[in-house]
Amino acid sequence: QIKPSVIYDMGGKFDRSFNQASYSGAEAFRKETGIKYTDFEITNEGQREQVMLRFAQRGFSPIVVAGFQQAPIVEKVAKQFPKTHFVLIDAVVDLPNVRSVVFKEQEGSFLVGALAAMKTEHDAVGFIGGMDIPLIRKFGCGYEQGAKYISKDINVLQNMTGTTPSAWNDPTKGGELARAQFDKGVDIIYAAAGGTGVGVYQAAVDAGKLAIGVDSNQNYLHPGKMLTSMVKRVDVAVKSAFEDEMKGKFTPGLQVVGLKENGVDWALDEFNRPLLSEEDIAKVQDIRAKIVAGDIKVHNWEDTKSCEY
Amino acid sequence: MSPILAESPRWVRIGLVPALQLALALVISSLVVLIIGEDPVQAFAIMIRGATNLEFGGFHSTLYYTTNFIFTGLAVALAFHAGLFNIGGEGQAYVAGLGIAIVCLLFDSTLSVWLMAPLVILASAAFGAIWGVIPGYLQAKRGSHIVVTTIMFNFIAMALMSYALVVHISPLGGNSTDSRYWNSDAVFPKWNEMMPDAPFSLLNPTLILALVCCWLVWLLVWRTRLGYAIRTVGSNPHAATYAGINASRTIIITMAISGALAGMMAVNEVYGAQGRLILNFTSGFGFMGIAVALMGRNHPFGVVLASLLFGALYQGGTELQFEISSINPQMVLVIQGLVVFFTGALDRLVRGPVEGAFLRYQLAKAKKAEAADAAVAGGN
Amino acid sequence: MFDQIFSLLGASIRLATPLMFAAMAGIFSERSGIVDIGLEGKMLISAFASACAAYETGSPWLGLLAGILVSVMFALMHGYASITQRGDQTISGLAVNFLASGLTVVLGHAWYGQGGLTPSVHDERFKSIILPGAEWLGENVPVVGPFYEQVISGHNILVYLAFVSVAAAYWVLFRTRFGLRLRATGEEPNAVDSAGISVAWVRYRAMIVTGVLCGCAGTYLSIAQNAAFQREMTAGRGYIALAAVIFGKWHPKGALGACLLFGFLQSLETRLQSVQLPLVGELPSQVFSAIPYIITVVLLAGFIGKAIAPKNVGVPYVKER
Amino acid sequence: MTAPAIELKAINKRFGPVWANRDIDLKVMPGTVHGIVGENGAGKSTLMSILYGFYTADTGEILVNGQNLDIRNSQQAIQAGIGMVHQHFMLVEPFTVLENVMLGMEGQAVLANARGKARKALQDIASRYGLEVDPDAIVGELPVGLQQRVEILKALYRGAKILILDEPTSVLTPQETGQLFEILESLRSQGVTVLLITHKLKEIMAITNHVSIMRAGTMVAHRETAHTSPEELAELMVGRKVLLRVDKQPAQPGEQRMEIKNLDYSDDRGVRRLKDINFNLRSGEILGVAGVSGNGQSELLKMLSGALAPNQGVMVLDTRAGHSELSAGSWRDAAEIRDLGIAHVPENRLRQALVKAFSAAENAILGYHDKPEYGETFLEPEKVVNATEVMMEAYDVRPRLPGLKTANFSGGNQQKLVLAREMLKEPDILLIGQPTRGVDIGAIEFIHRNMIAARDKGAAVLLVSVELDEILSLSDRIIVMNDGAITGEVMASETNEAELGLLMTSTAGEVPTAGNGPTGGAKAPQSEQQEEAVA
Ligand SMILES: Nc1ncnc2c1ncn2[C@@H]1O[C@H](COP(=O)(O)OP(=O)(O)OP(=O)(O)O)[C@@H](O)[C@H]1O
Ligand SMILES: Nc1ncnc2c1ncn2[C@@H]1O[C@H](COP(=O)(O)OP(=O)(O)OP(=O)(O)O)[C@@H](O)[C@H]1O
């Protein structure tokens, strides 16, 4: 029997974002197979290497490591334990026993951006990021492209919550940023800000506007007020890694997953369906198909460190 | 009646009383563990084993955390001697990390560890000192409350660091909030790299630097004229003026040294343990320095003991989380809070009765002797 | 143009609200002679308690009550250490902060299994109140109308309560017997004692008031401004409030000014981000994050001058050596 | 026979190891002024604080007007009609007079009306007993004499029928003392019982009906004032015969050591604290600076010792370090001035001269810590301790424990340590403030002898003291300060307390008149005759 494990990054496993998605993937696996897993939440930098080593020493495999900040450590530890399998989410380490899973967040963001542009009544949509780092710029950039794809002159406001990790956990500021954007005419906001997003959504509900969730499907949080969510299937990545290991089919290497691979997507469920017409849905699905087919090229912010395309 | 009676024996004051206080804190912590439905005895056993075992490097990791606490604890303790409450250790260490990063980025491919280490230590001390000296200057010359300014400087340091790191230092194309690794020939080797048999840990030679700093601080405070001036300014500013000690100069110098000490924490993290600059690498160690200093009674030796205790708490907490995953990592914060409360704020609760008992015991002994004397003298 | 300014002012008020409560709490505590760096912790624990209570009972008012109760308990713990045990007040405050940030997560996790978050309360929270005539005035009266509609009206009840608390703090401190005694205690506890008033009792009552106000501040954060508790959601506001107390020279009016300034600077930060500024262009967001703190330091160093604290603040009252 | 207003039975009180009151009995008859005398630390204040409920006795009984009362706090004492003016004023300085008086007796929870009522009541009391003070003045800004008046008003406002005054005159000029005694007379005539603590035997003789004497925590005797004498009281206090006059040879002043020209100083708030001070100081003389405390003497001492820099003025020094001229722009700090041969025993030892948290040895080098004799690069503890042992030996500091924390020494021994530190260096100029404050009579003799000895060895001594006795008995020449200015200079041999008292209240350049204030014309209680009697 395999001994799977997960190491979450600093946000903690209930960050309502990708750590939590990793958690739900692992939980799903446990429920289906009954195989237990072990997990750990990093609370300071000093623990990363120690914990990863301890997992490896104790024979855990695969070790799923969530978060780009962990990449350097994975690189170190994976070298020392060539027989142990590692799965790194959101970053790339090129080693024969490491599977790196990165997501084309820009593609998912493009879709929700397009949908936002279709539904806005003021020709203005907003984006609120968490901490100001390249990964989040990538979301924002994809969103902007999607919105502009629908309407060239649309006004896309972008804000970042802050520059420290507390930016992931500041719903108050998230709410204020949202209000500021509403006051500037925005009526739909996409938040890629971890726990800060909760404040953004609440502000949208309070103001009678719409919000777009991120990472997991967050539509259920405020039924009828969440236009959609940009889902990033970290859970799937985690679960399938566990399953591959179980079946002895673990493959290392880079997995770049986008719309095509169902790695990212937009969420459509009973909570947001009432907001959308059949045309809307069709139009989004059409764009989705075009991206999958490569007819629409979505620029990745990280390629140029800017959102020029 | 001899006035020496006013003090109880040393081992009671610095041994027995703190031990009892610690025990009390742990008893209350146990209640919290019980509330969340776990077994406190098992939990503490795991913590103790986790913090002291040699096999998995638990003890080594304890020492690694201890190194951080020694620096930030010393920084707070020294400032306290001058009557200054330096809450800015976090920011000072943070900015010092930037200093190290600059040195490493510039020279790590050309210099060996023997040249790099002194350079890095100097850089961290200098950057930390700058971040400490500004609030010190504002306090001394402008009367700006040092508590407020150091808090503000922590926030400013965060913004500065995030800008420097994300915009300038982190390697292009990467998605990271950390710098590249420093060239491994130019950084401190870790303990397990020097001792082939040792288990992995982040322990590195910075511990020696920390202990040397303890000794230096002791020397500074109790054997130098500057230290004398610092203590005078701290406990009686009027007497300082009377003695011709320039209080504002002393405050500024103290804050510079205090900042430098806090800054050297970055040597352990950025140069020793992580080998690269990471966003938020201080992880609250700067704040913990306050508790460490207070528990160590602002004495370098006490700081070492308190650092060991907190280091063990951190490492034990990691282990606890490892073994009992239903215990949230924040449990360690609760224990820390209680330890600080009982050993610091409620000092008298235990100290009063215990020391009182010893005093009464001594008094009774002295009385007996006195009575014997009086019998000879014939009373009064 | 006006709309933008008004929205900025409205946001300033919302952001200043928790600071106002906490600063008044700090004034009561410090005026009575007790240093309180535990404002942060009390806000945090009460934010947690009120979110839990509001979720469990479905009533924001019961949430507020719970927040206040828990915060008062912590205040009394601080009081016990500082007053009865004559302990170091800074250490005690620090311990309160550690405990609060640990307990909220540990208990929250144990109870709700969401890593310290509490379940959201959507309807069981304090909602915005539209003041009478706001809409009509906003549409029909130029400038003043929109000002009334956007800045004065449309906040939740706790925002108005915060302003009331400032006025009340002023009134209590300077117009009542309790205030007179409280101020005297912070200045010269000996005089209070020799007037036959118990110094400890005055200080304990001050701590209770501090607890109540911190409770309001925390409640505002979790179930008025937001809809759930989030770990570390106070994000340093207690320290900022303390700065406001010193900034305002331990006076409600001064502290109110300082809180509004901080609120204004914070809301400015959210609004100036990614805006093309004249001369400098678009500044990195870090600059805006740092600005409130830099301005505080500059004001403190340049214009405020030395603030004279109550004479006996931080000094445990000892009658007999 | 009426019951005594106050009766104390077998009162005991300990502060840790200090037994402050031991089996004290006391009876005070209503409508009298009852004096209590005793050396420093005899336990007078403690006893009164117990009566006032500020401290609680360990054992013992308190009877007020024949009724046994269990006084546990001041509120109960106030209700029993007891009022107290503490030795160290208990006033809230930033508050107004009215607020201070009201505190604890506000009447209502809301102040608005209470203020009006209090104001009226205050005016009534003030006019009835002749205690005028502006009710809206900020107490911290009032002179000491008026602050004391506020304390008395506080007690009367609370309806005190028994008034305890703890060393009320130590901060007053002779003229103010005269006013105070008039007030006390008027209180007595209106049936108020007064308990008066003082160190000044002539005041006891002047106003009290009865006197009780305390020594080392015990009550040693009670006397009717009419049937005792200062000599007897002094002997009872100390337990042996004491010499109340200092023996000394006439001074032989030598060359000039210090000259002060046009010294002027204004504090942070712009209040002019020193006004155009001029004087000189010669070797071999003691120059006394008399004045009520708070009239610029403290600032003067600080200035001369380098703790403060003047706004204007020049100090010319001729010492072993050579000739130097310091002017306002080029003033020196305390360390540099010490290097010029000036030693300084400050007025307030615990505030300025000592660090309580330090050991005796550490304090023994305060101000001299830079000297190489205490170690080359580092401070060497053995050297410091050795030097301390020498000081302790020479000045009989007890206990002889250089490592003991300074706070654990008694006040007198702390003072001796400071004196040893400053005087053993044989400075050319010795600045000395309140050398015997809080020091017992035995130590006073010792300190005084050493000061004279230093003078005779050629030191120039500047003595600041608020005790006129001390000034008169030690000084060769006296300058008097009032309101920051020098109001007169006299030879000690040619003056008396009355003249000094007048100078202490007159403004600079003004011919001394019979004082000021509502009862300014009152005759000071100290007559020549009484002084003789003391001697
Ligand atoms: N609060 C206190 N705590 C401890 N010891 C005290 C306290 N107050 C007084 N003492 C000690 O009790 C003794 C008696 O002090 P008390 O103040 O009653 O003397 P006193 O006669 O008033 O002296 P003085 O003439 O100096 O005013 C002294 O030894 C003093 O040090
Ligand atoms: N602040 C203090 N802290 C600790 N102990 C003290 C303190 N003040 C006084 N004591 C203790 O009380 C004793 C008496 O002190 P106090 O100053 O009252 O003496 P005293 O009787 O006035 O003697 P002296 O005549 O020398 O002034 C001292 O020996 C000391 O042990």
Ligand SMILES: [Mg+2]
């Ligand atoms: Mg006394």
Ligand SMILES: [Mg+2]
């Ligand atoms: Mg004494």
